[in-house]
Every structure is written in C-alpha cells, then in structure tokens.
Amino acid sequence: MYSFQNDYSEGAHPNILRALDMINYHQNNSYGLDTHSDSARELIQEVLEDYSVDIHFIAGGTLTNLTFISHILRPYEAVVSTETGHINTHETGAIEATGHKVYPVLTEDGKLTPDLIRPVLDLHENEHWVEPRLVYVSNPTEVGTVYTKEELENLYAFCKRHQLYFYIDGARLAAALAASEHTHLTFPDMPKLCDAFYIGGTKVGAMFGEALVLVNEDFKEHFRFNMKQHGAILAKGWIMGVQFEELFKDNLYVRLGQQSIERMQPLKEAFEKAGIPLLCEAPTNQIFPIFPDGLAEKINKKYLTTFQCKPDKAHTCLRFCTSWATNEEAVKDFVKDFEEMIKTE
The missing domain is CATH 3.90.1150.10 (Aspartate Aminotransferase, domain 1)
Incomplete structure (x- = not known):
C-alpha cells in the first residue's frame, strides 16, 4: 500500500546522505558547537538577511516547541492557539507538562486573527486566570491553509500592541514559501513578522532536525541551558548542522x-x-x-x-x-x- x-515517511535527500557519508569519519566538536553547525547558522542568517538572530538546531518539532515555550513563559502564563494547532492536538500535552496552559480558539480555516484572539484577552482579565502571553500559529496550518504576509503582519502588530509574543511553527515552512503566489512570503520577511519561528527540516528532506530562530533579544540569554535541561542538545549536533548546510545551498530548501x-x-x-x-x-x-x-x-x-x-x-x-x-x-x-x-x- x-x-x-x-x-516524513522517506529518509533524506541524496545531497544530505552524500554529505553525511563524506564527513562520516571526520571528528567534530560536540553539542552543536562544530564547524558544520556554525556554517549552517551563517547560511540561514544570510538567507534571512539578518545576522542578529540566534539559531539553535533541535531534533524534532514537539521538542522545539516545548523547549522554546518553557523558556520564554512564566509559570502563570499561557499560549493561545487554534483548536487544530499542533501544540493543542498532537503533542500529548507537552506544553501543559511544562506548566503552561494552551488556550484553544475555534476557527473555520485553522487560522488565528486579531478578532479571534481579542475575546481570549477579554476573558483572562485578572490574576484569577492564566495570563495569555504567547500567540502560536503554524504556517502552513494543520488543515493545509496558509497565512499571507499581510495576515502575519497584522497578527504581529496586534501582539505587540497587547504585549504578547508571537511564534510561528514552521514545520512545513518550505511549502508556505514555495506557495508565494498565495502567501507573498520570502525568507527575509520572516524575522520581521514574529518574535521567533522555526524552520522545519524533518518534513522537508532532512533525516530529522528543526532550526529554531530567536529574533527577540529577550529570548536569547541562557537558552542553551533550557535546551540541555529538556534533552534538546544533541551530542552529535553536527549531524543536524550538515543537513541544514545542504538544505540551504542553492535554494534547495524552498525547491x-x-x-x-x-x-x-x-x-x-x-x-x-x-x-x-x-x-x-x-x-x-x-x-x-x-x-x-x-x-x-x-x-x-x-x-x-x-x-x-x-x-x-x-x-x-x-x-x-x-x-x-x-x-x-x-x-x-x-x-x-x-x-x-x-x-x-
């Protein structure tokens, strides 16, 4: 059948397999502090046209989400997501297990808007409720729809007006960028549209791995401490570095x-x-x-x-x-x- x-049923793109084979007997520094990971970070920063962002390679999407969210939120702060959002439906309570409530919002198309978020803020008005602090979206969404650049701009502006962080799950970001006639998105747009996002590799030709991009300066300090505590620092981190090196050569990722x-x-x-x-x-x-x-x-x-x-x-x-x-x-x-x-x- x-x-x-x-x-993600297949292995990895041939370029990645060849690159891994070529460096298989090379010795590399551990924990993502190797030359391949450094090179991959620089390639991604170059494509983003932003050398101020921090980039961390993490093995999977759920691990990326829970490590990031647990790092930036205080114990009494919550995440706003669509009811179909990955963190709400397919992560086995991983976010809640870090002590943070996920507040789901019903939608018709899997997409959040300022008008859908506003009632959540109105409801959670005092210290007897968890305090909404982060807005989480996926692009493309879990039901296949996409956010346009304008929609993301509007969401980010709304979040900034209401002292909310804005985070984009990019498990399939390559598809959103490739569908540019619908989304009008490019890589350089991404750091301007949110406080953090990740570039999915697992679903886009890598054996495994996601590249978390931290834009907001408040998130950067001590992030690796939180990664280590959550088991998100891979000893053989260069394996992810090599993969993202290949994905970000010659526009392969978007292709x-x-x-x-x-x-x-x-x-x-x-x-x-x-x-x-x-x-x-x-x-x-x-x-x-x-x-x-x-x-x-x-x-x-x-x-x-x-x-x-x-x-x-x-x-x-x-x-x-x-x-x-x-x-x-x-x-x-x-x-x-x-x-x-x-x-x-």
Whole structure:
C-alpha cells in the first residue's frame, strides 16, 4: 500500500546522505558547537538577511516547541492557539507538562486573527486566570491553509500592541514559501513578522532536525541551558548542522517545498474533476478531501491516508500529504485507481 499519510515517511535527500557519508569519519566538536553547525547558522542568517538572530538546531518539532515555550513563559502564563494547532492536538500535552496552559480558539480555516484572539484577552482579565502571553500559529496550518504576509503582519502588530509574543511553527515552512503566489512570503520577511519561528527540516528532506530562530533579544540569554535541561542538545549536533548546510545551498530548501506541492497537484485535480469538496482551500502539499463513506473505504483499502474528521454521518474527511520524495508513478496510479472507484459510486 502506498502511503499519502505524511511527508516524513522517506529518509533524506541524496545531497544530505552524500554529505553525511563524506564527513562520516571526520571528528567534530560536540553539542552543536562544530564547524558544520556554525556554517549552517551563517547560511540561514544570510538567507534571512539578518545576522542578529540566534539559531539553535533541535531534533524534532514537539521538542522545539516545548523547549522554546518553557523558556520564554512564566509559570502563570499561557499560549493561545487554534483548536487544530499542533501544540493543542498532537503533542500529548507537552506544553501543559511544562506548566503552561494552551488556550484553544475555534476557527473555520485553522487560522488565528486579531478578532479571534481579542475575546481570549477579554476573558483572562485578572490574576484569577492564566495570563495569555504567547500567540502560536503554524504556517502552513494543520488543515493545509496558509497565512499571507499581510495576515502575519497584522497578527504581529496586534501582539505587540497587547504585549504578547508571537511564534510561528514552521514545520512545513518550505511549502508556505514555495506557495508565494498565495502567501507573498520570502525568507527575509520572516524575522520581521514574529518574535521567533522555526524552520522545519524533518518534513522537508532532512533525516530529522528543526532550526529554531530567536529574533527577540529577550529570548536569547541562557537558552542553551533550557535546551540541555529538556534533552534538546544533541551530542552529535553536527549531524543536524550538515543537513541544514545542504538544505540551504542553492535554494534547495524552498525547491523541495515546491516539489512536494507539485506532487500534490494531480491528486487535487482528480478530486476537483470528480466534484469532491475540500475541508479548506489548501495550496500546499496537504489537502483534506471529503468523500462519501463508501468511497473513503475503497481508497483506504489500497492507499494509506490519515483520518481527519467526520463532517456528517455519511462523509469522511481524509488527509492526503505528499513530500519531496513522493513517487510520481504512485501518484499516477492513484489517479487511475480513483477514477475507476468513482465510476461505481
């Protein structure tokens, strides 16, 4: 069964594997204080056009989120997230385990706006409530939608007016940047739009690893102490450094994001042709088609997908996700199989 479940089922981009093989017997300094990690940081700063940011390589997204959030918030401070936000739905209470409440906000498209955040601030008005201090968003979101540059500018301006920090989860940031006709985002925009963000590698061609970018000066001091306490400093840190060195050569990172989107297009076109509605308009490498239950069952007998929700008693919403390594022949096979399946519906 071919899998469209996620964008991290494959190993790593060949450039990364070659680079790791070439330095396999080289001796490197430990704990991310090596020449490869230093080089990767400089490459990222160059792409961001900002040499003032601090960059830390952390093995995974959940570990990045909990390490960062636990570092910047006081015990009585909370995070505002959409109800579908990764920290609210797929991190097993990792943020709450650090002592910080996640306040979920209902949305129609997985995106926060100032108008949706304002009632949270109005509700938490005194010391009898946790105090909202951080606004968390993902771009792309967990339901495949994207924030535009203008939307992020508005959110950040709102946060600054209300003494809130603004943090962007960039697990699939490459896809948001590659979908620039929708987002109007570039790498140099990112440090201007938030207090911190991370550049996801795990879902964009790396074996593992995320690059956390600290923009706000208040976050930088002693951050490695918090990393160490949370098990986020890898002894063989150069392995992540080498990977990000490769991802940030010749625009490979964004090109892999574009490739993952291109792999999705035949699936999206097949669903549109068949009149299958989507949960939300999603211009990147994740889409959420809503099928009659019988059709969803047929698909899941031959292909692996992720269950998203039941919009009603007769329909099932599935997530399809493609990656830089998604097999083009498998995509063609699915389209052919799908066209046969709908003939009997």
